[in-house]
Every structure is written in structure tokens, then in C-alpha cells.
Amino acid sequence: MALFDIPTTRTTREDDAALLKKMNKKVKAPSVVRGGNDISTKISTIKAMVETHLGKFRDEYIIIQDEETLHSYIDASIKTGVLSVDTETTGLDPLQDDLVGVCIYTEGEKAAYIPVGHKSYITGQLSKNQLSLETVGKEFSRIVNGVKIIMFNAAFDMRFIKNHLGVELICDWDCYLASRLLNENEPSKGLKALHKKYILRGEEDAFKFDDLFKGMNFAFVPVNTAYLYAAHDAIITYELYKYQLPFLSPDNVECKTRGLTDVAWVFHNIEMPCVKVVADMEDTGVAFDLYYAAQLKEKYSVLIDEKQKEVYKLIDMYRDEIEKYCIKTTNNKLDDPINIDSPTQLAILLYDIIGVKSVDKKSPRGTGEDILKKIDLPVCNAILEYRAYKKLMSTYIDKLPECVNKKDGRIHCKFNQYGADTGRFSSQDPNLQNIPSHNKDIRKMFVASPGYVLMSADYSQQEPKAMTMMCGDPKMIDAYKHGKDLYAEIAALSFNTTYENCLEFRPDGTTNPEGKNRRSQAKSILLGVLYGRGVPSIAEQLGTTTNKAQAIKDSVFKGFPAIEQFEQDSLQMAEDLGYVTTLWGRKRRLPDMQLPDYEFTWKDGVAPDDDPLNFDDEEEEMAEVPDELIHRYLKKLRSTWGSKKIDIFQEANAEGVWIVDNTKKKADAQRQCVNARIQGSAADMSKLAMIKIGNDPRLKELGFRMLIPVHDEIIAECPKENAKEASERFSQLMSEAPGEKFTIPINCDVEITEQWYGERVEV
DNA sequence: CAGCTATGCGCC
């Protein structure tokens, strides 16, 4: 159900403002819960649970309800110089939800909870004995300089504190980011889970917020209960910090001996400075054109309808076969009509009813894009077109307008600055890093603020350039230094021809198909190495045979031995150390690289000739499979592949030997070795650029602000009158970001528009 | 009903 009606016409931006106001009104739910019976039961339960599990801390934590106590607590934190901070809120949106309380802890004091937004669930009124936001803000402003601030997921708390207390408290140690740098494979992602694992060593059970308060407004939890839970968070954040501290302190022996010096550098010089930049981007958001979105919705619903009709018309050609099938198989999963959004039903239609032969061995009943393209039936092609429209509609055209913040009409997504294990950002709610770019319509929903222009700057060939620097090949470096096209240069030197013969266009402007072909072959090989892509797959992309692709790859490796060397070095590094590193020293741990290809154990942990009644073999010492047997099987396995391997596993199984096959895991890890170094280095570089840009005083004066990082690209906006100077500075800072690590030129084109991907604007 | 996985597809 729509919360409001999208207008079909628009005259001015003021209409948008009115529209938002209208939305606001309808959205406002009664803030006072009638009766409150449910809620009071829930609160009683919470009270009891908190008392049982956290009651023991009742005297160890305090509630701060007067200014003097807060003042002296802040004094104490100024003395210790370190303060952990955690916020309690009514929700996850720092712009639309409220601050309920702040917890702080400094060594030598009891953990303290400062309630500011607790309310009566009956009257909806603010509870008594709470400090005002102003007072807390005033006290917090005393620690913006000189006190080291510890948080977990700092951008979140920093935003709530900035937006509700009016203080820019900048975090110095984000335990989440520290944890990601220390082990990006760590399965425990949350504060409680990490604390339980590393501080309590798994001894105690920790409450997560949702365990206790799911479906509950934290503002309604009585202060006397809330403080036990909340203050606990400030303590465990601090304890986690103390645990992490030595590992990420460059002078500490723990840091040095564990090879974390560079990782610590990345933490202090890339990740932590990036937090404020991220918090600012999330607060800024990006302007959105609701009217245009409504127009797109009309346009695409028509297209979807037409395509859907076409699909069903084509399916109807098979109606006799469908009927036959339905009679034959009474218990099939087909809806009437067939749901073409269901891969299950579509597979039945294609493979069982129409009788299409599988085109992909890996997924014989697949209905993905590649497979449907290969099948190349009119139905399949129509379905693909239908799916393309449908995807745009559901994921973008329908979804994005719902994400518009009712207060400011902008979309504020959440960036996870260590979202990918390689160090890349990710974005969610909504994901602004996968807005369609091929399609010319969708991105235009994103617009500049009134009076502003959008600026997008992207690194050209960021990853190939990172690869060039990391493998240090002089010919590649030279190509970039002389402003040549790298792929053409690689093609020229690998295929023993001239550079000009490897370009798509001749100097006179006519096209050169052979040149284009050579260039794209070189490109496929280089990017193939970068992605760990196999030769047959490259062959498929180039439309040639595996043998020919292999020959092309050999030529490129011969012409550029540094590329092959880099690949070998990266594999070797991971095998020896268990991790690879980026240009700036971030690590990507790939423990699977150190696995043996196969592992052998006795089935059930017992050798077949063991006497089950003999208990003299103390302490379940796992009997080992004799080397001789292992060698016999290894020899067999290494000269066999594919489905025949299964026969060998079964043969071993019959003998009581259990074989674990790690070869798939290892192959996966091998592909990641090169890619993680390149992708990670590129991510480091992009973050350095964001920090430079975010802290540039001149850009700030010009009213420039970053909006969205898209891996090798930054979208920003700036008042139109300052656009010229800002764009030049923007581009320059991007180019300078990698510093002396890059000895090749980096140029960044800045596009200035009013809509994302719209027409260029002259400034 | 929520929560999970599988499949499919948007981006770099």
C-alpha cells in the first residue's frame, strides 16, 4: 500500500517539499500506545531477564542523572585520556530515530549510563530525572580533543551523537574495524560475540540487543533496567579495545612479532580517518527526484506488461505439451499459469515440457541469463527481456522512492567501509553501489541538491594500474608513463607487432578490426589473471578455442614475465604465510592455501583392526592412517580427475579410510591470491583519496561534499558556482592520493551533471 | 509468520 499518492505532474521543487510534508503526516503513527498491556507484559519480561543475567552488575554500573556527576565523570575521562562510548537508540536511523541514552566508561570509574530519551509508554512523555541533550552535548564537547574515543561501529554512534547532541565526537578506535583488520575471516561480527569469544573465552552467554528488545522501543524500557544492559556495552567495548590494543600498536612487541606493523598502519592511517568521512556521507545522503521516479514507474509498468504478454503468448505455443505434462505428472510444481519468475517452474517448462537439452554441465537445469541466451528460443529471449525490466522495477524504481528520508527528501544508505574481506566498501539499505549504469534511465533518479551540481570522478583503469605497480614491469610502467593504452601495448609486445596495429582505430579514424581484436585479447588475458580466470573461460569470452587462448596467454606471459612472476609470487606468499598483502599492507588471509590437497583419517576415528574392547589406548588418540596407504591413494587421486575421483573415495571408504578433498577449496583460494592483492590495493587507494578529499579545507569552503563511493569512482556534489574550481581540486586530490607508491600517472576525469549520468553541464 | 537457502542479476 502506498503511503501517499505520487503526483502525476510537477511544477516546482516546492511541490516536492509539499509532497514530503504530506508523506510525513500520514506516516506519523500514534506515539502513545493505547492500553499498553502488551507493552507492560513485555517490559516485565525484560526486567526479569535483565535482572537474572545482569543483576549482578547493579552496583558496578551507575546512572548519571545530574550535571555535576556527568561533569566529574568527564573530568575523570580527561585524566585517563581514554573513554569508551556507546549509544542506545529507538532505531537504526540517526536521522529519523531518537537517542535514548549514552553509555560511557573510563578506567577507574564505574560504567555509566546517561539516560536522555526514556519515555513513559503510557503517556509518551519524557521520563523525569534525565539530562537534557544540550547538557550532555556541552559536557561531551569537552572531550572532542585530547580524549581517545573508543566505539564499536563508530559511524553509527558518531552520527547519533552529532545529530542529537550536536557534538562531533570523532572516534579514535573502532573495535569493529580493528577486528576486521586483525581477521577479516572472523565469523563473529558483533560486539557481544567478539567479546564472548576473545574476552570471556566463550565462558558466558551474552545478550544481543534483539534477544532482549526485539520489537520494543528502547525508550520505554525503564532506566533502572536499561542501564544494566547499556552500561555493559560500554564496558565490553573497552575490554575489546584493550585486547586489540597491543596488536595494532606499531611499537608493541605483539604487533611486531605477528607481522602486523603494516596492518596497524592501515588501521591508523586509512580505516580510522575514513570513519568520519563515511559518517558525513551517510548524514549527507543524496537528493532524489520522486517525480521522475513516478514517471519511470509508468514507463516500465507498460514495458513489463507488454513483455509479459509476449512471454505468455510464446508459452501458449506449447499448451498441448503443457497439458500432456500436467496429466502425466499430477503432483508437479506448476502454477496455472506457469510462474515465469520461478526458476523451478521455468526449468520444468524448458527441460521437461519443451525438451531443451542442457547447455551447461555445471547447472543442467539452470535458467540464468547465460543459459537462456544459449538456448536461444523465442520464449527464452522474451523472458530475458521481461526479467531485465522486472529487475529494474522491483529493485530500483519501486524500491528507491521508499528509501527517501521523510525529513529531507534524500536517500541515506549505510556504507560498510570494511564490507568486503578485501577491504572494499559495501553499501546497503539501499545499495547505492549497484544502481544500473548501462541503462540510461535509472541513475537519473539521483539528482544534485537545489543549486548544486553532481560531480563524478573515476580512476581510469585503477586495477590494471595497481597490478602494474605491484608487478613492477618496466614496459607496463612505461606504457602508462607515455600515456599509451596498456592493453594495446601488451598486445603489441606480445604479438610482435606495432602499437598502432593493436588499436581499434587507425590514425585516420577508420576502424581496425584486427587491432581491436588484438587489444581485446590482451585485455582478456590481463583481466583474466586479475580475476583468476581459467583459460577455457577466457577462450569462451574471446570466441576461440582453449588451445588458442592458451597460446595467447603464453605469448603475453612471455612478453611480460613480470605478470606471471607476480602471479607466482602471490601464490607463494599465500602458501608460505597464509595470507597476501596489498600495496599498503592490508592483509587478506587465505588459510585454505595451506591445506593439503587431501586429508586421510580412519572412518569413525578408529582403524578397522582396532579392538573395540581395548580401552588401554588412552585419551582417544586418533589412530593415523599409515603413510604407505596415503601414498597409494594420493598417487591414484593425482592421476585421476572428475567423477572418477568419487570411485577412489568409495574404494577408500570400503577400506575404512575417510578422504577429505580440499582441492576445490584450494583452487578457490588460489584464484583469490592475485585478485585480493589488486582489489585490496585499489580499495586502499580509493580510501586514501576519500580521506584527502574529505579533509580538504578548500573543498569544504567551496561547499563540496562526497555522496557515494563506487569502488573506483566517487560521486559528490558542489554549489554550481564553485563547480569549476572544486572539480579541478577533486580530480587533483584523487590523482595524488596514492602518493609515492604509484610512479605512473593517474588521471581522473570529472563529469559534471545535474542528474547522475545526465547531460554534462558547462561550468 | 519469520528466517533460511537457492537462484538470478544489478554494480565495480
Place this chain on the structure above:
DNA sequence: AAAGGGCGCATAGCTG
């Protein structure tokens, strides 16, 4: 014999 790195999200279909 096969053979593509890194994300988040929508939908279907199953489970508790």
C-alpha cells in the same frame, strides 16, 4: 574435467 574476484537484494520455496 572444469575453469570468474568482490558485493546486496528480490523472489521462490522450504522449514519451524
